[in-house]
Amino acid sequence: MKFLKLFVVAKKAGTVTRKYPFEEPLITEEFRGEIKIDPEKCVGCGACTLICPPNALTMRDEGNVRLIRYFVGRCIFCGMCAEVCPTNAIAITKEFELATLDADDLLRDLLHKRVKCRICGRPFLTTRLTKYANKDIPGSDNYADVCPECRSKLSIKNILKYRGDLDD
Numbered sequence: 001m002k003f004l005k006l007f008v009v010a011k012k013a014g015t016v017t018r019k020y021p022f023e024e025p026l027i028t029e030e031f032r033g034e035i036k037i038d039p040e041k042c043v044g045c046g047a048c049t050l051i052c053p054p055n056a057l058t059m060r061d062e063g064n065v066r067l068i069r070y071f072v073g074r075c076i077f078c079g080m081c082a083e084v085c086p087t088n089a090i091a092i093t094k095e096f097e098l099a100t101l102d103a104d105d106l107l108r109d110l111l112h113k114r115v116k117c118r119i120c121g122r123p124f125l126t127t128r129l130t131k132y133a134n135k136d137i138p139g140s141d142n143y144a145d146v147c148p149e150c151r152s153k154l155s156i157k158n159i160l161k162y163r164g165d166l167d168d
Contacts, residue, residue, distance in 0.1 A: 043112075
């Protein structure tokens with residue numbers, strides 16, 4: 001008997017699905033598809049990689065380069081990466097037809113050059129990130145190209161020098 005009631009309700013509602021791919025899909029305003037990262041806006045901070053639930057976005061430092069990789073095959077199109085991006089470099093598209101026979105077609109790589117510390121020579125942040133982070137901080141030019149470890153040592157040295165506890 002319950003089946004007949006369900007049949008009557010379904011008959012009144014009519015067709016609710018589309019014969020995709022033979023008909024155009026219904027894409028609403030809220031629809032979320034593949035993300036696009038604007039390489040001109042991205043500073044390589046990695047905030048998107050930290051918030052990504054399925055780890056579709058990853059970050060890896062390799063020598064003088066920081067690699068940000070987007071694997072579309074793992075993406076759940078939640079849009080959290082776009083929300084957390086400080087430079088609005090990530091846009092959510094409505095692109096969803098992503099089928100491919102080669103998984104490498106679903107990889108999107110973005111490379112950023114890293115700054116070398118002027119004291120120890122180790123690479124640390126990306127050049128764009130240091131410029132972005134220091135643009136509104138007066139006097140930050142003194143430390144922009146110094147890694148956190150050397151910056152700590154330099155700050156201690158400057159404090160001791162200021163107090164007169166350290167000779168030149």
